[in-house]
Amino acid sequence: GENVEQHPSTLSVQEGDSAVIKCTYSDSASNYFPWYKQELGKRPQLIIDIRSNVGEKKDQRIAVTLNKTAKHFSLHITETQPEDSAVYFCAASDGGSTLGRLYFGRGTQLTVWP
Amino acid sequence: NAGVTQTPKFQVLKTGQSMTLQCAQDMNHNSMYWYRQDPGMGLRLIYYSASEGTTDKGEVPNGYNVSRLNKREFSLRLESAAPSQTSVYFCASTQDLRQPQHFGDGTRLSIL
Numbered sequence: 001g002e003n004v005e006q007h008p009s010t011l012s013v014q015e016g017d018s019a020v021i022k023c024t025y026s027d028s029a030s031n032y033f034p035w036y037k038q039e040l041g042k043r044p045q046l047i048i049d050i051r052s053n054v055g056e057k058k059d060q061r062i063a064v065t066l067n068k069t070a071k072h073f074s075l076h077i078t079e080t081q082p083e084d085s086a087v088y089f090c091a092a093s094d095g096g097s098t099l100g101r102l103y104f105g106r107g108t109q110l111t112v113w114p
Numbered sequence: 115n116a117g118v119t120q121t122p123k124f125q126v127l128k129t130g131q132s133m134t135l136q137c138a139q140d141m142n143h144n145s146m147y148w149y150r151q152d153p154g155m156g157l158r159l160i161y162y163s164a165s166e167g168t169t170d171k172g173e174v175p176n177g178y179n180v181s182r183l184n185k186r187e188f189s190l191r192l193e194s195a196a197p198s199q200t201s202v203y204f205c206a207s208t209q210d211l212r213q214p215q216h217f218g219d220g221t222r223l224s225i226l
Contacts, residue, residue, distance in 0.1 A: 001173070006156075009154075034214050034215075042219070043204065043217040043218060043219050043220060044157070044204070044217050045217070046214045046215075046216075049214055089156060089157065091157075101147075101159065101162060101172070102159075102215060103159075104156040104157040104158070105156055106154060106155060106156040107154075107156050
């Protein structure tokens, strides 16, 4: 099955700075890569996703980049705000299947200091 | 639009007790999933149901069973609870691989 590695496990930034979280995956057939944000005690919520036919996707202050050759993808948050503080999870699809299985990284605790 | 609804939200069990966690979605999604979330471990797939009438094991199925009762409902059963099953359990659903998964609010389960 797929193996997803996520780094760093914790990240602290000053408000207004940028934050970058990186993930690698093992299955070259994986073709769907979502990012979820989870606030303390809440459900994971999708913030952005990218498919393997696209190299970059942006939504306001959030962007995701994908390098299929190197099998890694990254989340970029610009102009960070205290409300961005949460745990962020990357995931990769089960490339050899149409069943919608996702494999998750272990998460990054992002803290944005005012 | 409720999305994915899980019950109960909290539960405390004694070792050896049995329990069923309920999940229902109102988005007419084909696929449903059960995950467990432990500190520092991310979300790990327990079981999933690609469509009504089918279920398959995920990464960590031991000690659990599931039932896809109909298209809306997917339940997770612990037949004989163990302390190692203390966790937060999330149910999710999606229409297909081209769509993102939507999560419920979770069930916080403690086994003493």
